[in-house]
Amino acid sequence: MSTARVRTLPFYLALARHLRDPVKALEQAGSAAGGELVRLNLGPFRPFLATHPDHVQHVLRTSQPNYLREGMFWDPMIPLFGDGILADGEAWRESRKVLLPLFTARRVESLAGRMAEIIAERIEATVRPGERFDAVEKMSAIVHPTIIRLFFGDQISAEDIARLLPAYDTAVTSKALRLALPFVPESVPLPGDRAFRRSVAAINEVVYPRVREARARLQGADDVVGALVKAWDDDGKIRDNVVSMHGAATETTATALTWVWPTLEAHPELAGAVFEEIDRVVGKGPVRAEHLAGLVRLKSFLSELLRLYPVGWILPRRTVSDETVGGVTVTAGSTVIISPYLTHRLPEFWERPLEFDPSRFEGQTRRHRFAYFPFGGGPHQCVGQHLFMIEAQLLLAGILSRYRPVLHTRLPVTALPSFSLRTRQRVELTLVAR
Numbered sequence: 001m002s003t004a005r006v007r008t009l010p011f012y013l014a015l016a017r018h019l020r021d022p023v024k025a026l027e028q029a030g031s032a033a034g035g036e037l038v039r040l041n042l043g044p045f046r047p048f049l050a051t052h053p054d055h056v057q058h059v060l061r062t063s064q065p066n067y068l069r070e071g072m073f074w075d076p077m078i079p080l081f082g083d084g085i086l087a088d089g090e091a092w093r094e095s096r097k098v099l100l101p102l103f104t105a106r107r108v109e110s111l112a113g114r115m116a117e118i119i120a121e122r123i124e125a126t127v128r129p130g131e132r133f134d135a136v137e138k139m140s141a142i143v144h145p146t147i148i149r150l151f152f153g154d155q156i157s158a159e160d161i162a163r164l165l166p167a168y169d170t171a172v173t174s175k176a177l178r179l180a181l182p183f184v185p186e187s188v189p190l191p192g193d194r195a196f197r198r199s200v201a202a203i204n205e206v207v208y209p210r211v212r213e214a215r216a217r218l219q220g221a222d223d224v225v226g227a228l229v230k231a232w233d234d235d236g237k238i239r240d241n242v243v244s245m246h247g248a249a250t251e252t253t254a255t256a257l258t259w260v261w262p263t264l265e266a267h268p269e270l271a272g273a274v275f276e277e278i279d280r281v282v283g284k285g286p287v288r289a290e291h292l293a294g295l296v297r298l299k300s301f302l303s304e305l306l307r308l309y310p311v312g313w314i315l316p317r318r319t320v321s322d323e324t325v326g327g328v329t330v331t332a333g334s335t336v337i338i339s340p341y342l343t344h345r346l347p348e349f350w351e352r353p354l355e356f357d358p359s360r361f362e363g364q365t366r367r368h369r370f371a372y373f374p375f376g377g378g379p380h381q382c383v384g385q386h387l388f389m390i391e392a393q394l395l396l397a398g399i400l401s402r403y404r405p406v407l408h409t410r411l412p413v414t415a416l417p418s419f420s421l422r423t424r425q426r427v428e429l430t431l432v433a434r
Contacts, residue, residue, distance in 0.1 A: 004327040006048075009033070011040035015180075021424070022180060023313075023341070023415040030342035037326040040337070045183040047072065047316065047335035048328075051342045053349060053370035055326050059317055059336055060370070061378030067317035069380070072182035072335050074316070076175045077419065079200050081247065082240030085383070092380075095241050098231045100383050102224055108386040111150060112289035112394070118146045119394050120286040127399065127431055132408060135261050135427035139254040140165055142395060147249045151242065152210055153223040160206045164246075167202040170195050172251055172419040179417060182335075203243060211238050249384045252311045253391055255420045256302070259309045260396065261405055261429050262413040267356055273297050278400045284434075285401040287394055295393050300358040302392050306374035308356060310340040313421035315376060340373050341421065403431035 009032055014025035029040060035052040050059055059067045069088045081087070085095040101107070122142040144165045148156055174192035184190060212235065214225045224245065228238045264271040274297055281294035315338040323330050330336060345353045349371040350360075375382035408428040416424040 006037065006039055006328045007033075008039040008041050008046065009049075012042055015042075021414060023417050023421075026339065026342065026417075027345070030339065030345065035346060035348060037328045037330075042183070045072075045335075047182075047337050048325075048330055049337050049339075049342075050325065051339065051346060052326065053343060053346075053368040056338055056343055056370040056373065056377070057368075058325055059338055060315075060373070060376065060380065063323060064378045064380070066320045066323055067336060068320060069317065071318040072316045072337075073179060073314065073419075076178045076186065079197070080171050080203070081244045082236070084237065084240035084244045086244040086248070087240075091237075095237075095244075096379075096383070098228065099241065099245065102227055103383040103387060105386045108390055109289075112292065112390050115146060115150065115391060116287055116289050116394050116398075118149050119391070119398050122146060123395075123398050123402075127403065129403065129431060129433040132428055132430050135429055136169075136254060136258045136422070139257040139395075140169065140250065143254045143257070143391070144168070144250050146391065146395075147246055147253075151224040151246055152214075153226070155213055155217075155223075155225075156206075156210055160210070163202055164206055167199040167206075168247055168250060170199040171203070172247065173422070174199065176416075176418040179419070204239070207239050207242055208235065211235050211242070245384065248382065249387055249391075251420050252382075252384070252388050253395075255311045255422055256305060256309065256388070257392060257395065258423055258427050259305055259413075261407055261427055262409060262411055262423070263305060263356060264405060265407040266411055270301065270356070270358060274301055275400060275404070278397050282397050282401040285398060287397040287401060289394075291397060292390065292393055295397060296362070297358065298393055298396060299389065300361040302389065302396075303361040304356060304358040307344045307350075307360070307372060308354075309415070309421055310344060310374040311420045312374065312376060312382070313341040313415075313417065314339050341415075343370070344372060344374075346371070399431065402434055404434065406430045406432055 009029050011025065011029055014028050015022055018025040029049060030051050033049055033051055037055055038049050039046045040049055050056060083091040085092060085099055119142060122145055126138060126141045145161050148161055148164065174196040177190050177192055178184065211225065211229065214229045225242055228241055232238055277295060277297045282291050317336045317338065319330055319332055319334045319336060321332045344350065347353050349368055370377055375385040406429060408430065409425055413427060414424045416422045
């Protein structure tokens with residue numbers, strides 16, 4: 001099979017034009033690529049960009065062993081996530097074998113009742129009607145303790161939870177500059193490196209003692225840490241998987257839910273439909289696990305939110321050996337960038353791709369399996385996707401059954417690229433009692 005000459009886009013020029021909004025530069029590159037496999041010229045660094053679902057499927061599933069989670073994006077985060085479920089190779093396979101049974105749809109649904117109780121407690125403890133607050137901070141203050149309680153049971157103190165919350169927040173945002181400058185070696189210090197190291201140290205100071213305590217109480221522990229302790233003798237491996245799963249679960253949910261508020265504000269008719277459904281299904285609350293089946297509009301709203309604002313917005317891979325993708329030769333050692341953010345906006349696969357329309361996810365709609373992949377795809381697909389959807393529905397229904405949001409941030413809200421797709425502006429709002 002003959003190979004085509006790959007187009008190279010002058011990405012550094014787009015970045016120069018959009019220094020304050022690099023996601024806009026990436027959007028322009030995706031549009032210019034038009035579904036083709038292209039290279040992005042960043043001077044000394046020239047990664048491939050794959051946006052077409054066929055190419056995404058090849059990288060993430062068909063030829064997955066040839067595309068490793070290494071290099072750009074991944075290497076700077078190794079001190080945080082270590083050698084567990086977010087790694088690759090044998091460490092990832094072993095971690096996935098242990099973790100996957102803990103996060104099946106059936107098991108997560110069995111935890112929904114306990115999750116609803118914790119979320120209701122957190123809403124009661126953190127929400128003050130009429131108080132102006134930062135959305136990501138408030139969402140984190142509800143999400144983090146919920147996940148920690150599910151992971152550690154009741155064996156972790158409020159003080160330790162309070163230490164973990166800002167540590168994770170700093171860890172996932174402080175490496176943003178290295179993400180923009182992937183050709184700068186780790187040996188060259190950049191702003192954010194010191195804050196990242198401090199946050200990792202704080203996380204370790206909390207997690208390692210909890211792992212040792214879990215090992216001491218092995219009998220009958222049915223939380224996530226207890227299951228990992230039963231599977232492994234290596235505290236470091238347990239720590240890496242706990243931190244990876246906790247970080248991914250809390251960051252995904254808190255970040256995605258921050259996008260909820262400006263989206264509701266921008267689409268009052270859709271917001272009204274969501275409010276009406278919650279009022280009808282949940283009533284005055286509290287929200288319970290049995291309400292989930294009736295929250296159909298809310299679920300489709302969240303699915304569309306993840307289409308336009310996928311938290312895992314960029315998924316780079318490094319090739320092991322030469323391969324042909326879409327008629328283009330991808331040489332060994334190359335970086336291939338996959339971006340749900342771009343693929344979810346391809347007009348070939350999405351009608352009116354920039355319009356927020358939850359009805360896309362109502363009823364049976366046939367689409368390419370890799371036209372929509374907010375949780376990744378193939379063997380590396382996020383094992384926590386069921387956890388996210390249930391937690392997000394419970395949290396939003398719990399808040400909106402009692403309050404209505406008043407947004408104080410001017411629209412539009414734009415994206416800030418870091419380890420996850422955060423909002424560039426502070427999203428501030430007030431919750432008004434019904």
